[in-house]
Amino acid sequence: MAVVGFEIKDFESLGYTKGRLAELLPAVGLEVEGMTDAEVRTNVTPNRPDLLDFIGVLRLLDSFTGKSVPNEGRYTIKNQPVMNIEVAKEVKEVRPFIAGLVVKNVDLSGNTLKYLISFTDKFADTYGRRRAKLAIGLHNLDAIEGSELVYGAAAGGEEQHFVPLNSAKQMSFSEAVRSTEKGRTYGYTLGGAGTRYPFLKDSKKVLALIPIINSEATRVTEKTRELFVDITGTSRGTIDNAANLLACSFMYSGAEVYPVTVEYKNGAEVTPKPAYREVKVSLRNAERTLGVELGRHNVIGLANKMGYVAAKYGGNVQFFVPPYRVDVLNDQDVIEDLAISFGYDNIVAAPVSGYVDGLADELTEEENDMAVFMIGIGYTEAINSSLTNEKVNFENMRRKASADKYISIADSKTLSVSMLRTALLPALMQNLRESMNERMPHRMFEIGRVYGLEDKRPREAIHIALVSEHARANFAEIRSAVDEILKYTEMKDVEFKEARDEAFIAGRCASVVAGDNVVGVLGEMHPEVLERFGLEEPTVGAELTIVKEIKYEV
């Protein structure tokens, strides 16, 4: 989600008061993040980059209120190309595609330039995946020499020089990447060593280091009346969409758009080519999706409100999607717009027919029952995260880690997270520490999932662990508690065997053995373990396997 702010006065001058905006924006599907007397901030979902644009929002409000009725020819460009971009073969490996447009008679006064820059920046950050997939450059057309541009890629970053936007001195490409803020933010798109530096040049000079930063020479100001816009990227569909979207925006604002010819090695293209496109929508399907009898309403009117051109065609309706709607893939997206236009609040809720018995998950119910049993023997429940680290899970417990037995996390933002827990006891020890100042005895348990690896496959098990900390805690206490739990679980042929587990005091530690399987361990926690967890009183603990491996139905 991107948050975009506009000044209310800019809408007011176009006939939309603050009160009207508060009512209209949610109705058109645009979430209002915040609104003051001066400003409105909207939350734009990633499917609607057209609404990052002031003009885009205005256009939607205009169609929704009927102020303007969409028509199919609205964005047809009749002007002839006024510029030529030659694409060098070197760009193929780094950033193969470019589109461009020339805008004349543009008015960038007031907030318009600010909005335009914010729009293109956010567009390239979201839809353009932080400029990796798509980037947009705005240039003052007056500062471009001639009408023949070259889109190339330089092997070394040292040969060519330019003055980057907002800089005072000449820099090489590699220096611009290193020492400008944009360079540090977007330099990553170029890749590592041996990279090529994509650039745009006119007949005399570098216009931009792409997709990093433009040249100071073509700086756009509020007074600029003619623009050249470059759009570059790794996917032709994406840059064509962007070029069309931008063209529509400029045209709606009253400027004139001229196309640009792009000469690839294998043929020439003219961009942009904004045009309404037909999407087939069955009215019956739309009605069945929404549960609304659209046929009884003015479907054409509903479509127009959302910017679509629609026409009756025999007994059916034809829908034409405006060129700035890059998110509309097929009929489902149109149907959603019809729903928004109709108003979600106007859809009459209808119960789902047919009755099926509810059914609870067995394992969850087993855990619930067991938790209640544990409360009964005086233990309070804890729920801890499955995320932990080697120090807590192994080292503090004086246990050895073996890397092929547990699931580890590749790149965590938090140092304390590096693996999935293999046992429940460590977190309970942390809980005892957290509860240090509470009245003793401290008795806690957890029933939960632990994770491991077996033959490189993840394995999920259910364990129960319990701890008791107080001045007279001893082996007998925990043995007695485990005795009762084993009776509860009705585990057969269980016996205690002397065991060595470094977490416990030697000679005061037992394993629980059922047949050939070790299903648990219990004992007096080793003083060094207590020290590592910061505990001061004798503590006993146990951990038992309840379900050895969960087999999901999926």
Next chain:
Amino acid sequence: MHEYELKLLSLLKEKNSAGLDYLEKNLGMGRDAIMWAAESLMGKNAVSIERVISKNVELSAEGKTDLEGFPEEALIGELYKAGGHGKVSGIKNQVSLSWAKRNGWISIDKGEVRLTGAGKDVAAGKGSYGLRELLVGLSSGKGGQNLLSRDKEGVETLIRRGLVEVKERSMVKSVSITEAGREMLEALGGGNEIGALSKEIIKSGSWKSAGFRPYDINAEVDRTFPARLHPVREFINFVRHKWLEMGFIEVSGPIVESSFWNFDALFSPQDHPTREMQDTFFLSNPREISIEDLEALERVRKMHTAGWKEVWMEGLAKQAVLRTHTTSVSAHFIRKLSNTLNENYPLRLFSVGSVFRNESIDYKHLAELHQYDGIIIGNNLTLANLIDTLKKFYGKLGFDNVKLRPSYFPFTEPSLEAFYYDEEHGDTIELTGGGIIRKEITKAMGTDRTVLAWGGGIERLMINSMVFGLDSIQTPYKNNLGWLRARKNLKV
């Protein structure tokens, strides 16, 4: 009536009147307890107390310093050392001079002081000073009372000199039961009341004629510390029960997932920002999870290629992740149950479980949270059906006036968001996101049926429901025993 009062009164019933020593011996109570009971009963007119006033002398601060030697003793000591005489003008302490003279230790003539024979003896330690011995006697405490009557004159002198003070103390001589006290006891059943009930009393049936002594119900008692279930378990069960009431079947799935089931099957484009390291926990071991459902794999590949017009990479789909939403479970079950012959459609399913976000953990953020997800698989399901289900579901959870607005998720179309208006904060609060699962997805999962879906965060719902007196989602996961013992109930 307190136990102590009853004991005292019962004893006095026989004895009529008794002194403290007797009471102490026969009640098995300490003197303070007896006095407290007697005073309390007197306040109720049940007993009268006879007191005697005793006088005690106590040394003043000055008296305590003088224990070692009076000023007049110091004076003659000095004179003795100086050869038995000296000048009056050289003596600062006039009091010592006058007392030494009164004691006959010195004579004064023309400004000259001279030790007398008696004075020399005292100064040389051959005689004693009666006044000081009296002070010492009084200071020891023992026999103070006797000295007070024996050496009246001496004591008065010490009082005048400000060396001792007389303090009066009122002491209980005896406690007597009054008529009112007898009546009170009678009303309580003659004083043969049962205190602690015992096996003997129950078996012998003696309780039938005795009656029970009432206890002070407001007396201080020891605290009981309850063992309790974790509030998150209670809340999850609360939510689960609402689902079960609505005829939903509970399902579950793994938290360690392939990107395929967490992202690709749900039409999330492979270059989508949420699939970057900073949002999702990718695993280093295992690095990959194989995708066994080859049919689904091929269909998902087609869905992505056609929909996003990008090359779809199987390698990325295999990357192992900790699931970022429980919608992955829904994806599995859409695949498994949406295209069968023997299921009873519409089929309602839900799941609750842990989800993970690669967050910097701080006071506001947790890396592991719980989510719930519901789906309905059926033949003619509509957005109107989903709206009805959501209103019912959240109504059961305590949210009235749930409203809906458009939203966006890559895997639903149309999409919606359910919210309510929080009047206290003057803000709209989002409850859930949902919609109709995109046809591309259901098709790739092998069905033409419609799937309604929605989901949300358990912790967020817990905060919005204002249960357990929760102030932050962090609190329950600290597992502080004090908080777990004392936390509020789940009340919606």
